[in-house]
Amino acid sequence: MIRVGVNGYGTIGKRVADAVNAQPDMELIGVAKTQPNFEAHTAGERGYPMYAAIPERSPLFSEAGVELAGEVDELVAEADIIVDCTPSGIGAENRELYETHHTPAIFQGGEDADVADVSFNARANFDAARDADYVRVVSCNTTGLSRIIAPLEAEYGVEKVRATLVRRGGDPGQNSRGPINDILPNPIEIPSHHGPDVKTIFPDLEIDTLGLKVPATLMHVHALNVTLEDDVTGAHVRQLLEGENRVYVIPEGMGIDGAGKLMDFALDAGRPRGDMWENCVWGESIGVNGRDLYLFQAIHQQSDVIPENVDAIRAMFDTEDQQDSMELTDQTLGIGI
C-alpha cells in the first residue's frame, strides 16, 4: 500500500483525495487544509483525517467542530508521498517541507516546470517519472493537448501543432474571476505560454498556441490544427482517437453541441461532481485536408488531471507499467465512455 497525503484540499485536492481513496494499492492517510470551510466538513463525512495546513489556524478547526488529526508536517512525515494541490506558487514554497522529511511529492500544473524533476502526462511520458522524487502533473490544458498529440505522434508523426485555447474565465466557485461580459485575448502575447508547457512533455515538438478567456465556468474548448507527417483520412484519425480510453469522441447522434450539454451528460451519467475526466472531441469536427488535421475538443479543467495524479504515484513508486496503471485508474474511477 502506498500511503498518500494530500496537501491543499480545494478543487483539485478533493478530487485527488477521492481518486486515491478508490485505489486498491493506495491508502489516503489524510488531507491538509487551511480553513474549516464546507470542504473540511465533507472531508470529515468521508472519513478523511484532517490536518491543519497552517498551524496557527488549528483553533479555527475545533471552533468549527472539525476534528484535527494533527498538523501538516506530521502528515508529510507519515506519508510515502504527498500530492500538493495548493494554489499556484504555494507548491514551490512547500517543496522545502517535503525535502526536509524526505517525502516525495507531486505538484500541479500551476507551478513552474522547474518545481520538479519531471513534468508528467500518463499517456505521453509515464516512464519519465519512474523513481523520480518530485513530479509535476501538467495543467488541464496541457494534459488535454498531450492526450491527443501522443497517439498522433506515435501513429503518423507530428510536424506542427497549432492550437487556439478558448479558456473558461474561472471555476464555478471562483466568483472573483472573470470576465463577466467580455472576450479577452488572454494571454494577449502570441504565441501563448501553453505551447512551451506542452514542450515540457514533448521537447522536440513544434507547437504554437493562442489563448482567449470567455465568460464561462464549464470547460475549456480547443480548436486544433495538427500538421501530420503522413497523409491521413478523418476516418482513420477518428478510429485512432476512439481507441484512447481517456478521449471521448462524441458521436453525431448524441445532440451534444457544446460544453453545457457535456456537463449535463456527465451529471446524468451519475459521475461524481459531474466530472468529465476524458477529453471530449466532437466526432464531426474531425476534418482532414492532406496532412492537416482539424478538430474541436472540450476539456473539463476541474477533473482531467485527476487520473494523471494517480498514475504519477504508481510511476514514481515503479509499481505498475503504464498500461496496467492507466487501466486500473480508469477502471476504479469509471473512466471511459
Ligand code: NAD
Ligand atoms: P483551489 O484554490 O481550488 O484549491 C487550493 C486549496 O489549497 C484551497 O483549499 C486553499 O485553501 C488551499 N491552500 C492555500 N494555501 C495553502 C497552504 N499553504 N497549504 C495547504 N493548502 C493551502 O485551487 P485548485 O484549482 O485546486 O488548484 C490547485 C493547483 O492545481 C494549482 O496549481 C492549479 O494551477 C492546478 N490546476 C487547477 C485546475 C483548475 O481548473 N482548477 C486544473 C488543473 C490544475
